[in-house]
Amino acid sequence: MAATIRRVRSSARIRQIALTSGWLLVFLISLLPILGIVVGLWPPEQVTFADLKPFLAYQGLSVSIFMTLFSAIFSTLVSLYIAFMVYSQYHLSQRLQSFEKYLAPLLSLPHLAIALGLVFLFSDGSLFFVDPGLPRKGLSTLILAIVIKEVPFFLLIFSAIGRQLPIKYWLLQGKALGYQDYRCWWFLVFPPLLKQSRLALLAAAAYTLSVVDVSLLVGPNIPELFAVSVYRWQTSFAAGDQALAFWANVMLVILLAVTVFILYAHEKLAHGACKSLATQGSRFYLGKINPIFTAWLPMLGLLTAMMVVVFALWSFGFNWHSDSLVLTQLTTKLWQDEWLFFSLPLQNSLLIGFFAGLLGVALALLALELQRQKGKYWPDYYWLLAIILPQLSMVLGWQIMHIWSQGGYHSGWIVLSHLPFTFAYAYLVLKGPFLNVEPRYELLAASFGYSSWQSWWQVRFRLLLPAVFTAFAIAFSVSISQYIPTLMMGAGRVTTITTEAVAIGTGTQQDLIALYVLLQSILPFMAFFVAALLARRFRGSMGGNSVRDY
C-alpha cells in the first residue's frame, strides 16, 4: 500500500518536473523576442526627447506612415477575402479536394521574386506591357505583389483549420434551413474561420508593415515607405541617424500595436455584420461573386509558371533586350560555374531549416499542450512576438547577447536564432487545428486504458498530423528565408542559399539574380509539395468542440 502511494507520488513528481521544465522551455523561446528587442533597442548613445523633434519634422513622415499602415491592413484583408472565396469554391469539389499541392510553387517563390517577376512582366518597358500597366514603383504594385503571395498562405491556413472543422455538417444544416450555398459560407463558415486565422492575419500584416526589400523594389519612394526609412536610419552611422533610428523603431512598434488593434476591430465588425445580415435576412449581393474565384488558382498558377520560365531563361543567359532574340544562345555555363559555390549553402540551408522547423513545430505543440492542460490560452499576439516586433532591432539584441556569451559561431546558434520564427509560424498554423481536435477520441482512448501520454501520441498527434506537416513546411520555408539572423548570428561562418541570394540581389546581374531566386525556391517547393501529399494521406478528424468555442 505504502509502496503504491510512493510510486504514485514519485510519478506525480516526475510529471511535475516535466511540466515545469516544459513551461520553462516554452517561456525561454517565447521570451527571446522581448529580450532581443529590449537589448537591441536599448539606447546606445544618450537618446533624448529633443531627438524626437527632427524625427517628427522629417518631410513626408505622416504620408509615409499612412501609406505603410494602409498597405499592411488593406493587402492583408484583401488577401483574406480573396482566399476565403477561393477556399469556398474549392472546398466542396471532389476533384480539387487536395488543392494544397497546387499551392506549393506559389508558396515557394520569395516575396521579392514575385515583385521582380511582376514588374518584369507587366510594368513599363516590359514583356506584356499594356498602357497604363503596373507602375514600376507604387502602392498598387506593392499591394498586388503582397496579395499574390499572401492568398496561397491563407489558403494553406484555411485548409489546415478546415480539416478539423465540421464544415460539411454546417453547410448541410444551413441548406436545410433554406439558405443558399454562398450565404451558408458567409454566415456559418466565415466567422469561425476568421477567428481561427487571426494569427495568420497578424503575421501577414506585420510582415507587410516592416518589409524592406520588396518596398525598396516596387514601393513608392516619394515619400518612401516607413520600413525603408527605419532601415536606412538604422544602417547609417552619420551623425544623428542612430537617434532617428531609435525613435523610428519606437514608432514602428506603435504602428504594429495599431495594426493588431485594427485587425481585432475588423474581426469584431465582421462577426457583427455576418450576424446582422444572417438574422435580418437582407440581400447580400457581395457574396454572390464567389464563382469568379474558381479561376484564381489556375490564373495564379499560370503567372507563377511565367515567372519561373522568365527566371529560368534569364539564368540560361537569355536576354530579352538584346538585338537578336535567339534561343540557341542559351547556355548552362552559369549553372556549371556556380554549382561549386551553391551546393554547400544549399546543404546548410537544408540542415538548418530541417532542425529549426522540427524544433519549432515540437515547441509549438508543447506550448499548446501546456496551455490546454492549464485550461487557459494566452493572448495570440504574445506567441507571435517574433513575427510582430521589428526584426532588425530584435536580432541586433540577440547578436549583442550572443557576443556576450562568447559561444562561437556554429550553426547551432543559427538554428536557435531561427527558432522563435519557426515556432511562431508553427504555432499560428497549429493553434486552430489543435483546439478543434475531437475530445471524445481521447476520452475513448482513456477508457481503453491508454495512459495520457499514449493517448496524446496515438490519438491527438495522429489526428493533427496533416496540420503538423503543413506547419513543418511553413516553418521550414520560414527558416530558409531568414537573412538577417543567419548573417548576424553566423558572422559569415555559415552561408545559406538565402545569404547568397540576398547579397546577389543587390547587384545588377540579372542572370545570376534569377539563378539564385530559383535555387532559393527549390527547398521550400519540395517541403510544401511533400507536405501536401502527406497531409492528404493522413486526413484529420472532422468535428469537435469547435462548435461551442465560438
Next chain:
Amino acid sequence: MISRLFSPLGKTFAVCCILFFVTRVMANQESQPLNTVAENSVQWQQTLKAAQGQSVYFYAWGGSKAVNDYLRWATREIAQQYRIRLIHVKVTDPSEPVSRLKAENGRTSAIDLMWVNGENFAYLKQQNLLLGNLWSTIPNSAFLAVDKLPIRVDFGEPMDGLEVPWGIGQFNFIAEKALYPTTQISAKSLLNIAKANPKTVTYPRPPEFHGTTFLKQLLIDLTDADPRLYQLATTQAQQELLPALWQYLDLLHPYLWQQGQAFPSSAAEQLLLYQQKTLSMAVSFNPNQWLKEKSTQQISETSVRRYFTDGAITNSHNLAIPKSAPSPDAAKVVINFMLSEMAQQKKFTGSWGDPAVVSSLFDEKATMPAHPELHSSWHVLIEEVWQQRYGG
C-alpha cells in the same frame, strides 16, 4: 645532370632578381616619401610567419559577380602563396560590419578585414575601432599612387593609416550614344537631353550615395566649381550657392522618369532599368563598368561612358582591419597581396575593371579627369534640403 648544369644559371638568375628588386625598391623609395616596412625586413617576415594557417573573414559587399569572382581568384592565390584561408562574407550593405563592431564593443571580433569608405570609415575612426599604422606596416603600400590620385583622404577624413586604398571610384554615366553624343555633359546639356527624351533620365533617390553624388556634380557645374564648396558650408555660402541647384532641379524633374514622382532605389536598380531600355542613362562609380557590362552583353552595344565637364568626382574604396580582429597579421598579408602588382593588374583587366591604385600600373586612360569630393558638410546639407523639397 641537368640540375647541375642549370644550377649556376639559377644562381645568376637569383642574383639578377635580387638586384632588380633592390633597385626597384630604391627607385620607389626615391619617388615616394612613404615610410614603409620593406618586404624582406624581419618584421614583415614575422608577420608572414604568424599569418600562416590563419583564416581571414573579409566583410565585403556581395552583390557584384565581378567582385565575387575576383575574390574567388584572390582566395585561391592567397591560399597557395601564403597558406591563408580568405573567406568572403557577402554583405548587402557596408554598414553591416560597422553595426557588428559596435555590438561587439571591443570584444574579439568576428571580422578580420572589411571593405569600407565614407561615413562608415569616419564613424569607425571616431569610435577608435580600427587598427592603426597600416600604411607603415604593409610593404606594398609604399607603391600607392598618392601623388596622382586623391587617396590620402576619405571624404574629407584623413586616412591616417587606419585604412588602405584598394581601388578607385569615379562618378560617370553609362548612356546611349545616340542621345549623349559628347564625351562630357553639363547641367545644361543634360536638361536639353531630358527635354528631348522625356522619362528616360533619372537618378537614384538621395540619400543613396550615387544619387547624392549626381546632385554634387550638378552643383559643381552650376556654380562653376566655387571654391567654397570644398570648405565647411557657411550659412552665407549655402544661401548663395544652393538655390542654383534647386532651381535647376525644379526645371529638370518634370522631364524625369516617372516625372520625378519616384526614383530608383539604387544604382543597381537604375542599371536594370537601363538594361530594359526604359532609361537612356544609368550612373556608376566604376569608370570601366560600361566596358565590362558590354562585354558580357548586359547592356546594349551602343552604350558609352559620359562624365561631367568639371571632371568626375573621384574617391577611393578601401580596406581596413578592426582593432579587435582575431587574425590581424593574416589580414595585413591579404591587404599586401591586394596591393601587389599582380592583384591590382587582375582587378583592372579582369571582369571587375576597377582602376589600379599603385603607381606602376597607374594609367591615365583607365581613369577620367578627376574632381575632388566636396566638403562633407555639403553632402549632409544637400541630402537634407533635397528631402525637404522633393522627398516628402
